[in-house]
Amino acid sequence: MNGASREALAAARERLDALTDNTSVDAAKLADELAAVTALLDREVSLRRVLTDPAQAGEAKAELAARLLGGQVGGETVDLVSGMVRSRWSQSRDLVDATEELANTADLVAAQRAGALDEVEDELFRFGRIVASSTELRAALADRSATASAKGGLLRGLLGGKTNPVTERLVVRLGIAPRGRSLEQGLDSLSKLAAARRDRVVAVVTSAVPLSDRQKQRLGTVLARMYGREMHLNLDVDPEVLGGISVRIGDEVIDGTIADRIAEAQRRIGG
Structure with a gap:
């Protein structure tokens, strides 16, 4: 705007x-x-x-x-x-x-x-990862011949009873009326809006193995100090990163993974 x-x-x-x-x-x-x-x-x-x-x-x-x-x-x-x-x-x-x-x-x-804002943030993020990994789900929700009722029914079947009711309402509304956005884009916007409720920044953290509670706390503290704002961590596990972690905050990426260092070495050798 x-x-x-x-x-x-x-x-x-x-x-x-x-x-x-x-x-x-x-x-x-x-x-x-x-x-x-x-x-x-x-x-x-x-x-x-x-x-x-x-x-x-x-x-x-x-x-x-x-x-x-x-x-x-x-x-x-x-x-x-x-x-x-x-x-x-x-x-x-x-x-x-x-x-x-x-x-x-x-x-x-x-x-x-209801004290469930963190839960809703996490569920929006996790569902976004599910959508990103499912070609069939994306195709079903993007199908212009499918009715809004059918799309809503599909999403309620996936989320009903498994997520917070607020998460379900937000996702169903987005799926029924994407208004020119992909579902992934819409979910990302919802995650940012949820983070803004507490003036927090969302950091998407990718690691080869799940982080311990202590590691998550330390990482959140370091990032909050760097950016001067409270940080909400959305955690993702991807064995392909091999080791270390990658942090994405908005358009900025802090990549400390072994895979990235290997790729950088290969670029230098190739150059």
Whole structure:
């Protein structure tokens, strides 16, 4: 997002945080309603253009949103969306992206309240690895001829009863409405959003064998010192790295594996 949209999203995040700070607000219900609004705005192109038209007064757009949503969703959702359409957006599509983010964040708030945010983060990461390793699953979810109901049923069958309910809701929504993203990309975005709930950075750590609790603690401490922020470790085991570890934080890779050193030696010999 650029310019006006970035400012509008920041304001929307603040309003959501203020709302969900009140524990009497049902965060899971709020997430479902915001997801329904996302689907509406994604489907109705002309509506989102009207609601983001800079030539229209913000209050008029807010009143239109309230009329459309009133009786369909709760008052908290109406207030949030009304506040969003009062803001200026660089592109109409940005409003949909922002509403989707708020829906996912509300679900993560529900997990955080239940003390399950770490669990949800880990499950999103592990499911991402499953998707990455399964050509059949990726093909089934990317099949344009398959209905949303069929895709949702597939994901619920894989996750139902095996993961936290928040994880299941997030993944099913993503699988049903990827909105131009691959499932892997969407899961990565969800993992980052979950980490941001505690202002943490996600580090993907790959090692030849599982790390001990002591090793994980030491690595987390070292990385937190390096980056100046709390670090959440997503752990992956890959025997092909032979030894050592590889750490990926965003686009940055710290590779200390034996396989990498062998590859570097081969490059030098070849050069």
